[in-house]
Amino acid sequence: MAKPTILTVDDDPGVSRAIARDLRRRYGDRYRVLRAPSGAEALEALREVKLRGEPLAVMIADYRMPTMNGVQFLEAAMDLFPLARRVLLTAYADTGAAIDAINIVDLDHYLLKPWSPPEENLYPVLDALLELWAAAPDLAVGETRIVGHRWSAPSFAVREFLARNLVPYRWVAADEPEGRRLLDAAGLSADDVPLVITADGKTLQAPSEAELAAEVGLSTTPAADFYDVVVIGAGPAGLGAAVYAASEGLRTVLVERSATGGQAGQSSRIENYLGFPDGVSGAQLTDRARRQATRFGAEILSAREVVSLEAAGAGRVLRFSDGTSIGAHTVVLATGVSYRRLEGAGLDEFTGAGVFYGSASFEAANCTGEDVYIVGGANSAGQAAVYFSRYANRVHLLVRGADLARSMSHYLVQQIDGIANIHVHPHTEVAGGEGDRHLQRLTLRDNRTGDVRTTDASWLFVFIGAEPPTGWLDGVVRRDERGFVLTGPDLLSEGARPAGWPLSRDPYHLETSVPGVFAAGDVRAESVKRVASAVGEGAMAVSLVHRYMEAQ
Template sequence: MANPAILTVDDDPAVSRAVARDVRRRYGDRYRVVRAESGDSALDALREIKLRGEQVAVMLADYRMPHMNGIQFLEQAMEFFPLARRVLLTAYADTDAAIDAINLVDLDHYLLKPWNPPEEKLYPVVDALLDAWLATPDTAVPETRVIGNRWSAPSFAVRDFLARNLVPYRWLLTDDPEAARLLAAAGLSEADVPVVVTPDGKSLVKPTEADLAAHVGLSTTPASEFYDVAVVGAGPAGLGAAVYGASEGLRTVLVEQRATGGQAGQSSRIENYLGFPNGVSGAQLTDRARRQALRFGAELLTTREVIGLEGGGTTTRLLRFGDGTAIAAHTVVLATGVSYRRLDAPGLDELTGRGVFYGSAATEAPGCTDQEIYIVGGANSAGQAAVYFSHYARRVHILVRGDDLNRSMSRYLIDQIKEIPNIEVHPHTAVVRGEGAEHLERLTLCDSRTGTTRTVETSWLFVFIGAEPRTDWLDDVIARDQHGFVITGPDLLAEGRRPAGWTLPRDPYHLESSMPGVFAAGDVRADSVKRVASAVGEGAMAVSLIHRYLEAQ
């Protein structure tokens, strides 16, 4: 982080240089001296410092400047750095104005010019001001800051993307004084949010995910045009394939449309994963796997949508991206996972991201403090979310269509939920309507046994239902079942016959799809076990089969 700044502003170039010289001589080893020759240029400097998340300790401004005098400058400068100490440089004839400024801009001191020798007239004053500033410093640090509205779907999308990609950020509502200062520094207004201010001071207005990825250090451009294995999807299966592929010397690229981790990455606590007796969050597990893959030399591309797969010959497979570019590889691992199914009830679609969320949306947990929240779903992901949100919410309501949670939730989670007093399970209950203006305000629930409905007041609904494979882009390319899951291995052998278009003299390997050299792993594969451990195992197994495939070519 850069040293805190001491800003000097004087319109007389000779005086400006003299002030900066004297200040730098004494404080240059601990502070960065910034010199300006007008109020406007000084404000520009402050805006840049503010956007970079750096600090200003002291500002020294000459009173007599054209267009904007020192008092006017300091008054505006307070909007950016209210804790910086303020000094007015003035001639004897202007002491009355300086005294008035003590009340107007909370002036800390005024200095009469000239101040020679500085050891007697300048340095003691600045020393005292720096000591005072160090006692109550500006807490600004270089970081990614997100400014937005509480009930805004675009604002939520930005925060969710950063959180799921493990990018630390600070969330500021538009009515926060710090948000107002940052918007002013960037020359923006509340109408421009969401705004992301990057650690290097750039302001991104309503950024796309690709914009965010590029500015927070995520790789979006492939380093090569050809790989041994291209993995599509960075959930547990894709990360497992990337770790094992790269560790075994294969040129490996991992392509992800949104964020590493998939649905597992959103889990607040995974307690049945081998080797973690105290449990591990999805984010922690994802981060460790991602760093492990990168350490072995795998390449990770984020915000790249794969829209097509082609067989480019007997030993080449081509992946086409949404922007028209493509990469080639000897083999491909399909690990695109599944998405939560949309809840089909009037009023919910338009409230998505504004009280209605698909997945755990852990970024919203602090906002649920002392609130009533509703969770739809009876599988492990819903149970993990309920336990997590119970630490914040006044009450967590789990809505399930069946009799209880036994059908689809692990016993350890069911037992936990029974022991948490502020979690309540509602069997035979479905959401049939959502209502609200700026955000979700109420839900209509229906008891499937009696058909009776009731309305509940809430601003929070989290949905964990069904599983839809992300395979639409594989139409007419890869064999899939009626639900869209990729069919692999022996399941492709209908009545002992190999799949149409199969060109090899052998049967498909266990995880191999109907296109030779293209494998499927994890939840996207038909009849797979929907567990994190099995997904990781299939990712590793796919690499073993890839070796067999490559050796036979």
């Protein structure tokens, strides 16, 4: 494996040479030190590092650079290497900007110039950051390559799974020379995509999520048979519950069927979350929460679907889709919600081939110069519109209602109003889609007049409604007519406890109709659908878990 890279970028040749010299003196035997004179050239260097499948450990960027300053560079570089540690090099007068950058790019540290002597002002900082980077549980140890077709839904599914789980990969088109060479080497044809080649050279043809997770280093097997608490769902509520449970010494396992972060993890920028005045991307927030949970000792299982829950005396048994099971004293249901499927002639066949549910942000670069259509009027749709406006020629936001004000936060409405290439289309619905192997045209309908029109479109991102994935709880946990889990006071009918409730007390506030089983976040009936409230409910559920266990 190639040496990990430390990258420095500074437009001052003297400073650039000096920091590279000091870095090579200390780390040259273990790391490759690269330096670049501008943000643009540094990004090009990073793309080459990415293509070679080499790891990047630390980026050190000068704040004051023309065209692209250090913060802008680090923000762009995060798309290529989200796990690399980030350092901003500043003058004393720029410390305010450096502090702001902590929120903008999840900055790890800022260094004041001059840093002499490096033994006191540079090396201790870098030693600590390199130690943290090396200890990351999802550290890439090589290159995972995906061979597929641009408009192949199975190829998209593999890319989405890896991207949302922050697993670095390199995409190779099946019709390119390298793609054909890799397919030939694996004894496959262009019809057999997607082909995944792991870092150790193992080939997987059209793997399931569970197979893929196991091969790229994600944990899929529980370390124990019984836990204090099992958290189901790794969105903000589940991550919040896992962090608080593990930090308080509870044996905790977090089970996620797809990718950590949930819908929030797909958000390009969350701007109303406490403590991040300049916003934070869903991927950043998810990565930090996941690292925090594992640091406290929580297990995180990926690509594991829970299909049943049953009470077994004082314990609760959860069965997975493969027939295996685990037990626990308590359970926290934090499965969140899923985007509703868009109804319209021909749309289903283009899922993953032009029609995408949620923000497939890794597709943004492919949308450069094209028109993008987004369906939805809530915050997730607005955040996606702002993000794609940086790449697309025009972003068309299709809204069923008269405007955005009813369902979208005011700050986001104002932001969209100020972006020239975002066009809001009120009273507009998607009636159907057409195309040859991928989406090429949309039929749009005015829901007031019934008038329809057809427009060329290759990119449609859908953010409509919310369906809780709770069918597997049918007959076990009480839910409302839409499938959301009822808890606490909502279970009481005219003061009476729910039928079959075995305890002499009323259900706790977040407790379901099964004692010891709690619900938090969007899956809970009448919850506030915001990231901050979901995290808060996850933490609150853990306090009730303690109360429940102490009473047993």
